[in-house]
Amino acid sequence: MAADQAASAAPVPLPEALLARYARFSCYNSPYPAHDRGCAVDLYPDDGTAPAPLPGEVIDTRTVACPDRPYAVDHDHLIVLDVADDWAGGRGTDLLARILHVDPGVSAGDWVDAGDSLGETVRSGFFGRWVDDHLHLGFRPADANPYRASGSIPVTPDVSIAGVPWGGTGEVIETGRTYVRLDAPTHPDPGSWASIAADDGTPLDGGLAHYSGGGAYGDAAAESLSLLDTDVGTVTPRAGGGADVDWGEVAIEVRGAERAERATGLSLFASLADFGAKIVFHEGHGFAVGDELRVSIDPADASIRLG
Known part of the structure; x- marks a missing residue:
């Protein structure tokens, strides 16, 4: 699916049960295209942990180079989940989740439930010095390329x-x-x-x-x-x-x-x-x-x- 088609899809709701696992969240506080027009959310656990935001099967993990910063690690990581079909009232059907900034303690084929540890957060070179450690979460249709930085479906916090x-x-x-x-x-x-x-x-x-x-x-x-x-x-x-x-x-x-x-x-x-x-x-x-x-x-x- 093309990036403009993904952006025009119905927003993915972020339920209270997902957001409440973290101390803070932001859908826009980033310079990167993945956050354009609220197409991703950053989740701040505040304690160095990396609880899975939602259930699903790990289909891939990748390690990528990140910008060279004196306060950060040299490599970041991507975890791709096939989201559980019944998540968010059935919205998980045919939906992939992309999670960044976690050194994975999981691998392809693992099933994770919401709240399970994905590994440890990393101090990524993609962060500004003032940015706290967090998990980046975005969604793609199952037939879309999960590795491109842009092209995610918009998200909307389903909380007051x-x-x-x-x-x-x-x-x-x-x-x-x-x-x-x-x-x-x-x-x-x-x-x-x-x-x-x-x-x-x-x-x-x-x-x-x-x-x-x-x-x-x-x-x-x-x-x-x-x-x-x-x-x-x-x-x-x-x-x-x-x-x-x-x-x-x-x-x-x-x-x-x-x-x-x-x-x-x-x-x-x-x-x-x-x-x-x-x-x-x-x-x-x-x-x-x-x-x-x-x-x-x-x-x-x-x-x-x-x-």
């Missing part, structure tokens, strides 16, 4: 996601060489799904605006969305709910008591508990845990784009 308002301020509670995480906004109801909201309450997903495309969940009826009182993107509704978002040209400025820096972007995702705005600085930053920051978004000639 609360949009959490954020005023752009917070204290740094976690820092890495290329990111900081704030203590705000706080999760409104740990154990349920939540994401930072646009100004109208629409839950957002993706790398704003360091990746060109993002997403919105729920009833995203507006033609455009704003965050912190600035237009950030235009909306294209999706079959099955939610919307794709094309990020506009914006600059994200971060101000502390002693310094101000332009950030690369905001990392947006849905979370069950661990929350707070994650701000990405591709070339590094000078902020520290305990700093009180104010974030603003302004129109710009060009966003800092990484993909």
